Amino acid sequence: MVLNIMNICKKYGDKVVLKDFSLELTNGVYGLLGANGAGKTTLMKIIVDILKANSGKILIDGVDKNSLGDGYRALIGYLPQELGIYKDFNAYDFLMYMAALKGIDGKVAKEMVYNLLEITNLKEDAKTKCGKFSGGMKRRLGIAQSLINDPKILILDEPTVGLDPKERIHFRNMISNISRERIVLLSTHIVSDIEFIANKVIILKNGELVENETVENLVESIKNKVWITRVKAEEIKELEAKYVVSNMTQKENYIELRIISDSIPFDGCELVNANFEEVYLYYFNYKE
CATH class of the missing domain: 3.30.70 (Alpha-Beta Plaits)
Structure with a gap:
């Protein structure tokens, strides 16, 4: 699968947030680095189709995403910085609800949800109300919901916030394992998360693409x-x-x-x- 981001521009009033941004992504893990206000979250929201660009287009295998409609959104898994979780739902019910919103058959959804609870280490807390979850547990639940429907394009905004070191290592290993057959774009300020798993690092500064390189080449560049x-x-x-x-x-x-x-x-x-x-x-x- 190839995702082409072509000449994307985005403004909020007179403020330009993304400036003629172009990038090609194929299967693998891409780390997105940038200071606060660099345009990372805006770029991610445009990719997942919850925010419209002022100009430019996104192609998936050469086809404009706008012509794919719901078919494009079915390819997307998204973890925002702030995920709304119903505190009176337990983890299992929350994931089943999210699966229903994505139109997944109940029997298929049940098997999928149990698998996601397993890989995010939430199986023992499946019947615990989300309102009792720690910050790290809520983040793991967010990661689980982003993987519902086995998305081919996975967009993760600050996925490891609130995770302890052991949980972060588990997350990195999980993402590395699933990235062989999907595009993963993750934004984080925890640079070690990107260092260990990213095939390429995208550096975004003042709304512009500055670098799209491997970790090794970037380190070599400041030799x-x-x-x-x-x-x-x-x-x-x-x-x-x-x-x-x-x-x-x-x-x-x-x-x-x-x-x-x-x-x-x-x-x-x-x-x-x-x-x-x-x-x-x-x-x-x-x-x-």
């Missing part, structure tokens, strides 16, 4: 831009005001800093291998 040095505690405030400091480690008699800079910040700094978190900082703190 020779990350420095390590030792400083005294009283120097920290001044250095933080002057440079992008990606990490600070307290040692016995000094503080070790990692600094992002195109050139050597000052004498005593040495080049060090970059990491993916520093890619994010380079694009959204350093290159402002």
